[in-house]
Amino acid sequence: MAFNSLFSPIKIRGMELKNRIVFPAMGTKMPTADKYVTDQIIDYHVERVLGGCGLNFTEVCGVHDPSTPAHFLSIGDDKYIPKLKELSDAIHDAGGKSGIQLWQGGMATASYQNHDIVVPSDTPMYGTSEIIPAASIETIKEIVKSFGDAAKRAVEAGFDCVEFHAGHNYSPHAFLSPAFNKRTDQYGGSFENRVRFLIECIEAIRSNIPEDMPLFMRIVAHDDNLEDGITIEETIEFCNLAKKAGVDVLNVSRGNFSSAAIKYEVPPVDLPRGFNVSNAERIKKETGMITIAVGRINDPEQANEIIESGKADMVVIGRGQLADPEFCNKAKDGDVDNIVKCVGCNQGCYDSFINPEAPFITCLRNPALGKEAEYKLVKTETSKKVLISGGGVAGLEAAITLKRRGHNPIVCEASKSLGGQFALAGEAPRKEELKDAAIAMGEMAKREGIEIRLSTSVTPEIIDEINPDEVIIAIGSEPIKPNIPGSNLSHVTNSHDILSGNSTAKGNVVVIGGGLVGLEVAEYLAESTDSITVVEMLDQVAKDLGQLRKICVMESIYAHDIKTLTDAKCVEIKEDAVVIEKSGELQEIPSDSVVIAIGARSRASNDIVEYCEKNNIPHHIIGDAVRARRALNAVAEAAEVARSI
Known part of the structure; x- marks a missing residue:
């Protein structure tokens, strides 16, 4: 072309x-x-x-x-x-x-x-x-x-x-x-x-x-x-x-x-x-x-x-x-x-x-921005076999960088596809480009000749079979399961399952959690439901969004007539209502479906860590596997680790 x-x-x-x-x-x-x-x-x-x-x-x-x-x-x-x-x-x-x-x-x-x-x-x-x-x-x-x-x-x-x-x-x-x-x-x-x-x-x-x-x-x-x-x-x-x-x-x-x-x-x-x-x-x-x-x-x-x-x-x-x-x-x-x-x-x-705490600008897609001199890729003198557990954007960034430096990375991904949470985020309204980018990153890894094993969770047996010189743990995070009475009812689901198409919500929907994911799920469901109410414990919704994305998301929330309740704590989920505490009083919000979107926590990697320590295999935990954060942090950590091996 x-x-x-x-x-x-x-x-x-x-x-x-x-x-x-x-x-x-x-x-x-x-x-x-x-x-x-x-x-x-x-x-x-x-x-x-x-x-x-x-x-x-x-x-x-x-x-x-x-x-x-x-x-x-x-x-x-x-x-x-x-x-x-x-x-x-x-x-x-x-x-x-x-x-x-x-x-x-x-x-x-x-x-x-x-x-x-x-x-x-x-x-x-x-x-x-x-x-x-x-x-x-x-x-x-x-x-x-x-x-x-x-x-x-x-x-x-x-x-x-x-x-x-x-x-x-x-x-x-x-x-x-x-x-x-x-x-x-x-x-x-x-x-x-x-x-x-x-x-x-x-x-x-x-x-x-x-x-x-x-x-x-x-x-x-x-x-x-x-x-x-x-x-x-x-x-x-x-x-x-x-x-x-x-x-x-x-x-x-x-x-x-x-x-x-x-x-x-x-x-x-x-x-x-x-x-x-x-x-x-x-x-x-x-x-x-x-x-x-x-x-x-x-x-x-x-x-x-x-x-x-x-x-x-x-x-x-x-x-x-x-x-x-x-x-x-x-x-x-x-x-x-x-x-x-x-x-x-x-x-x-x-x-x-x-952000006054950030020393200079950077880029989620290019961790070398602002570090052009120090981040020049240097070929390794000792090629290593590196097992990467997790095929999200952090794992893929590490794999591509390692391959270009002359190492032999092997990516094992538990699901059937690459891209992880980044690809899932691309299912939200107006974010198709994120999904496209995650898919393109996976294709790039394949063109680099990186071995990729899908539907493969990293276990001690897999580590033993691959026998790597080092291991990178990039298994990401999973939705937090709240300790709320009624959260196990059949009409209750979570944001990840909604965006991935594994669950649906209908009728009057209550979304528990008014951060980025909760609001995007509300938008995602807006055209196919009767009403949506977002319940947030903090004093405002969208606190974890950047300024400009927040403007756009909140404009859409307003346009779709999605109701938001702040300073409101969910205390119980019933068959036909969500009970919240607001201003010291209990209120009930009628609901046919409830979506939990209160955040994510790191997936457990204890078995991998223990095996590596027992067998003296150097290992690195990166991204959401450390703690759930922005993709920017995950990719930056991947780039740093891949340059250090």
Whole structure:
């Protein structure tokens, strides 16, 4: 499969790209506290350049140093130029083209600091009564000059192009959108006044870069979930003005962090693949500008069709290249089956980015993300036979890594198929891609020549027969069986059996447990039941979901009219009702079927451990077999163990 359109060159001013694929600006938490490029960032980018990407953009790079938070890149002072040049040089040496995204964060910086926050109008500080004052005319002029100065530094640092970030309710977008801009001076009110700040920034950038250097601009197609937000018609009108001011390329995104529309910025699996392409297509048609499509583009066939049909000129493949840095090379070579696809889980990229305890972003599908140098696969000098108990994603990750290092892994899976809980999770609404990924991972293991035994539980006899040098225990978890009177009644089942098709529920259904699995089971059953009530002991449902997936799941729960009861404890299950305790009182919820979804516990592996210890066989327990957690943790542990053997 050739994907000729996707891998055709494109020339923009004086810059020629070898293909139409852009690695976009994505936050990593890899910069230093004082905002410098690190070797980690360089390794991260070079890996994608070597993987065949056409154009790599830095993550957001602050143009105004006082308003750029710690651990973000800055280009707000000459002192940053040498390290930025190291990055651009490394990208060039690897055969790629480099772009830098020029950024002023506006309200976004309030999450990191309480000073130098540039907003168009008086804005309440998150969760406080404090008001952030509107930027003065002097501050606006200072920021405009900062964009120009930053562009000049970008040239000195050797970048091939620059991108002006005018989206995602950062400062430029906030000035443009009437949802945020309530000014009454020359920078607010009319459309002409609202675009003034952005046009001045564009002109400042353009006047400080060479004539043959392209200027990209990231925009949102329109505002979502905002009263009086900007329309696509206004966006198109602004883009035509920006074109006259010197912008060459439109990077058409969507979303804002002030509402549920943040889900469009890092779209989870719940959103359709390519959900924003139609907006890029319309903007391209009505501006005549080179346009980039963005939004869950994770498949080369999909990307090629976008270019081939003229919907856009280029595509952003961001998380697709986080999941597989070799995405471009594999697609160009037609090796599509071996592309490790992003599944939109958001666990490693977005959830880790906003988690203060996570040092930097990672990826469920690629544990080497952010560890490119230290996680290079090193061939073993002593090949070992390694028995892996469990063919879920953790077991498969370990097996594939071991095989590529020169070991001889043997996977024994108790069930009839590979993929484990990850494949089961793919039965939930909108999560088919997880099931597809689990199946693809199993097929990849087979192509690697890994011996796989299905319907085979690992017992002392199996270990004795295989006689391994080491053992990895990756047998996962199983549903918790609650100690609730009535939980053994015939109309009571569990979430795993529902999703696997081994059980059904009908009539009035009560789901015990309002975490991720409970809510997904409720959604799964919503079309075939009379009513569904979810009972949760905690003060809110969906506490174990990441922010963006939670938005999507809760929207669906609301749309399906699924009732949720929080601070409610199930104390008994009867033939026709579930008894709960809420606010110190007992209540009965009529029910025809009950689904238990209160979590999972590790499967017992005592017999394997005891046999290994008795026979001095080194063994490793990973993933949910240690304790039930996210797939991200399980795969990370598998990768680490497989590199240590």
